[in-house]
Amino acid sequence: MSSREEIPSLEAMDFSSSAVTSDGKPWNLKIASWNINGIRAWMEKNGISYLTSEKPDILCLQETKCDVSKIPKTCEVEGYHAYWSSGDTEGYAGTGMYSKTKPLDVTFGIGKEKHDKEGRTITAEFENYYVVSTYVPNSGRGLPRLDYRTKEWDEDFREYLKKLDEKKPVIWCGDLNVAHQEIDLKNPKGNKKTAGFTPQERESFTETLGMGFFDSFRHLYPEQTEAYTFWTYMGNARGKNVGWRLDYFVLSERLKHKLCDSVIRKDVMGSDHCPIALFLAM
Amino acid sequence: MSSREEIPSLEAMDFSSSAVTSDGKPWNLKIASWNINGIRAWMEKNGISYLTSEKPDILCLQETKCDVSKIPKTCEVEGYHAYWSSGDTEGYAGTGMYSKTKPLDVTFGIGKEKHDKEGRTITAEFENYYVVSTYVPNSGRGLPRLDYRTKEWDEDFREYLKKLDEKKPVIWCGDLNVAHQEIDLKNPKGNKKTAGFTPQERESFTETLGMGFFDSFRHLYPEQTEAYTFWTYMGNARGKNVGWRLDYFVLSERLKHKLCDSVIRKDVMGSDHCPIALFLAM
DNA sequence: CATCTGATG
DNA sequence: CATCAGATG
Numbered sequence: 181m182s183s184r185e186e187i188p189s190l191e192a193m194d195f196s197s198s199a200v201t202s203d204g205k206p207w208n209l210k211i212a213s214w215n216i217n218g219i220r221a222w223m224e225k226n227g228i229s230y231l232t233s234e235k236p237d238i239l240c241l242q243e244t245k246c247d248v249s250k251i252p253k254t255c256e257v258e259g260y261h262a263y264w265s266s267g268d269t270e271g272y273a274g275t276g277m278y279s280k281t282k283p284l285d286v287t288f289g290i291g292k293e294k295h296d297k298e299g300r301t302i303t304a305e306f307e308n309y310y311v312v313s314t315y316v317p318n319s320g321r322g323l324p325r326l327d328y329r330t331k332e333w334d335e336d337f338r339e340y341l342k343k344l345d346e347k348k349p350v351i352w353c354g355d356l357n358v359a360h361q362e363i364d365l366k367n368p369k370g371n372k373k374t375a376g377f378t379p380q381e382r383e384s385f386t387e388t389l390g391m392g393f394f395d396s397f398r399h400l401y402p403e404q405t406e407a408y409t410f411w412t413y414m415g416n417a418r419g420k421n422v423g424w425r426l427d428y429f430v431l432s433e434r435l436k437h438k439l440c441d442s443v444i445r446k447d448v449m450g451s452d453h454c455p456i457a458l459f460l461a462m
Numbered sequence: 463m464s465s466r467e468e469i470p471s472l473e474a475m476d477f478s479s480s481a482v483t484s485d486g487k488p489w490n491l492k493i494a495s496w497n498i499n500g501i502r503a504w505m506e507k508n509g510i511s512y513l514t515s516e517k518p519d520i521l522c523l524q525e526t527k528c529d530v531s532k533i534p535k536t537c538e539v540e541g542y543h544a545y546w547s548s549g550d551t552e553g554y555a556g557t558g559m560y561s562k563t564k565p566l567d568v569t570f571g572i573g574k575e576k577h578d579k580e581g582r583t584i585t586a587e588f589e590n591y592y593v594v595s596t597y598v599p600n601s602g603r604g605l606p607r608l609d610y611r612t613k614e615w616d617e618d619f620r621e622y623l624k625k626l627d628e629k630k631p632v633i634w635c636g637d638l639n640v641a642h643q644e645i646d647l648k649n650p651k652g653n654k655k656t657a658g659f660t661p662q663e664r665e666s667f668t669e670t671l672g673m674g675f676f677d678s679f680r681h682l683y684p685e686q687t688e689a690y691t692f693w694t695y696m697g698n699a700r701g702k703n704v705g706w707r708l709d710y711f712v713l714s715e716r717l718k719h720k721l722c723d724s725v726i727r728k729d730v731m732g733s734d735h736c737p738i739a740l741f742l743a744m
Numbered sequence: 745c746a747t748c749t750g751a752t753g
Numbered sequence: 754c755a756t757c758a759g760a761t762g
Contacts, residue, residue: 217753218756243753245757271757272752318753375753412753413754452753452755499762500747525762527748553748554761600762657762694762695745734746734762 190448195234199441199459207440207459211311212236213427215355215410215453219244219276223252227450231257234445236457237280238304240313242355243451244274248299251276265289267298274299275315275354281306290340295333303344308462309435310344314354319375326380329357334384342391349432351460352393355410355453356428358385360395363405364425376426389430396429396442396458407444410453418452429458438462472730477516481723481741489722489741493593494518495709497637497692497735501526501558505534509732513539516727518739519562520586522595524637525733526556530581533558547571549580556581557636559595563588572622577615585626590744591717592626596636601657608662611639616666624673631714633742634675637692637735638710640667642677645687646707658708671712678711678724678740689726692735700734711740720744 200206212234216222219241231239239260244251248264256262260278265288267273277286283304289296304311317333319326344350358381362368371377389395401407408423417423429442440459448454482488494516498504501523513521521542526533530546538544542560547570549555559568565586571578586593599615601608626632640663644650653659671677683689690705699705711724722741730736 221756243756245752270759321753413756415754417754503747525747552750603762695747697745699745 190229190233193233193445193447195445195457197441197443197459201437201440201461203437205438205440205461207461209460209462210234210236210457211238211240211351211353211429211460212445212455212457213240213242213313213353213429214448214455215242215315215427215451217243217245217451217453219246219255219274220250220252222450223254225450228255228257230445230448230450230455231260231278234455234457238311239278240302240311240353241276241278242274242313242315244276244299245271246274247271263302263304265299265302267296267300269298272298273315275302275313277302277304277311277313279304283311290337292336292340295336301337305348309348310350312341312344312350312352312354314352314356316355316357318357319378319381321375323373323375323378326375326378330380330384334388338388338391341388341393345392345432349435350393351432351435351458352430353428353456353458355426356385356430357426358382359424359426360385360398363403364398365408366406366422366424376424392433393430394433394436396431396439397425397444397456399436400439400442408446409444409456413452427453427456429456435460472511472515475515475727475729477727477739479723479725479741483719483722483743485719487720487722487743489743491742491744492516492518492739493520493522493633493635493711493742494727494737494739495522495524495595495635495711496730496737497524497597497709497733499525499527499733499735501528501537501556502532502534504732505536507732510537510539512727512730512732512737513542513560516737516739520593521560522584522593522635523558523560524556524595524597526558526581527553528556529553545584545586547581547584549578549582551580554580555597557584557595557597559584559586559593561586565593572619574618574622577618583619583622587630591630592632594623594626594632594634594636596634596638598637598639600639601660601663603657605655605657605660608657608660612662612666616670620670620673623670623675627674627714631717632675633714633717633740634712635710635738635740637708638667638712639708640664641706641708642667642680645685646680647690648688648704648706658706674715675712676715676718678713678721679707679726679738681718682721682724690728691726691738695734709735709738711738717742
C-alpha cells in the first residue's frame, strides 16, 4: 500500500499556524505528541512522514511497542535527536521522543522502581521547562488494573510532576488514557465502567490538574464538542467520529500566558490515535 | 488484493485431461489434494476458486488450522459434501474433504487415541475404494518429534492402512511430510538432518510403500526432476523452484491398472504448497 | 515468510 | 480491528 492510501494527502495538509498568545506574542516552540500503536507497523505506513511534515521542535511518541534494541534504523531523522524507552515486556507500551535541540538532560521513568519497568515516561529538561511524555497505564478490560492506575501510578506520578514543577514549568503530554469530562468522548453514558472514563480515573485527573496544571486544549476551546484523539479500530469508529480525547498537553499554570494554540491533527492517519500539537511563545 | 494478484490466471489454467490407463481407458474419477496452510487465510485469498476451477470429484485439504466450529460458512460449496476435522490445539493441523458424491461412510482419525487429537486423518469410504486424506506429523525443527513421527505415528498408520486395504483398495493422499528420494527435493545434500528428509522418515515411507502401495506420481514419471509441491515462503524459494515433493497420492498396488495420471498443479497459488491431482479410470 | 493463538488495547 | 510475541512450519 502506498503512503497516500494510508495517510491521505499528508503533503497537502496545512501544518502552519499564526497563533499568538492572548497578549499577541507569536509562537516559537511547537511540540507534537502521538500514540502510534507500534512503531514498526507505523514505519511501514510511513508514519514518520508526519514528523517531516509537521516539523515540530519536539515530537513525543507513545506505544512504540518495541524494545529499544529493536527500534528500526530508519527511525533516525536528520535534524533530530531521538530518545527511546521500553520495558521488560516485549512489544508492550514504550515511548519515544524527537527533539531538534539537544535537551540538557533526558531521564526515563519517574524514579519509582515499581512503575519504571514498562518504558512509559521520558522527561527532557530544557533551559526553561521540562517536557514529559507519558503513556499512562490503561486500566484494562474489566478494569483489572484500575486500582494500580489510580491509586499507585497516578499518585506517584503527581508527586513526580510536582517536584519537577517546583524547579521549572512543565509541559506534560501524551496518551493520558482518560477522557476527562463528558464532552471528551462521544458516548459518555455507555462508558462509565470502561477504562478511560471511570469516575476514579476522571477524578484522579482532576486532582492532578488541581495541583497547578491545566488542560491546554480545553482551556482554549471550553465548548468544543466532537474533538477526539482516539477512535477504536472496531466498527469504523473513526469514520463515524465515535471517539475519545485521550491525548493531552497539560501545562503548568504559569505557562498559561505563553500558550498560543493546542490542536488536534484529526486527519493524520497511521494509528488508532491521531497526533496533537502545541504552540507556545517561550 | 484481488484474487488475480494472488492466484494468477486461475481461470485461464487448463485443468482438463485426456489421460487414459496403460490399456487405454479414459479417466472418470478425479481427486485433488492440497495443504492450504490455514483455511481462513486461504479463503481470504479466494483459494476456494481452485475447487470450482479444478472441479475434482474429491478434494482433500490439509492444515486447515481451524477448529471445526469455526470453519467459515463461505466454505460451503454447491454440489459438494464437506467434512472437517480438527484437534485439541486451536489453529494447529486439521484436515478437510469435499466430495461430489456422498461417501458411504466418513471417519476421523486412525482409531488410536494417542494420534487422534490433532485432526490429521479423514477416511471416506466409497463403493469400491477408500480415500484417506492425511496431514502427517512434521518432525519439527531440531527433530523433536522424529521418534513420535517414525516410531509411533508411521507404524500405527501402516497398521491402519493395511486393515483398510484388506477390505477395499485405498487411495491415500495428502501432505505426507516426507521427500522420499533425492530427486524429490532441490537440495538433498543439505537436508539430511531436516524434518522431511531424514533417513528415518524416508525409510519409514519406503516401508509403507512396501506393504503393497505405490507412489503414483513417481510411478508415472520415474525420472522427472524439479517436480515439487512445497516451497518455503522464505527467500523466494518458489520463484527459484527450491522445493520439496511432500504431497502424494499413494495407491494400493491393485489400482495400478486404473491409474491415468498424477499431476502437480505448481502454478496454483494460495499456500506454501500447491495442489496435486489424480486421474483414475474406476 | 506466513499461518495461527492469545494478550493487549 | 489492530498491534505485538511466540509457536509452528
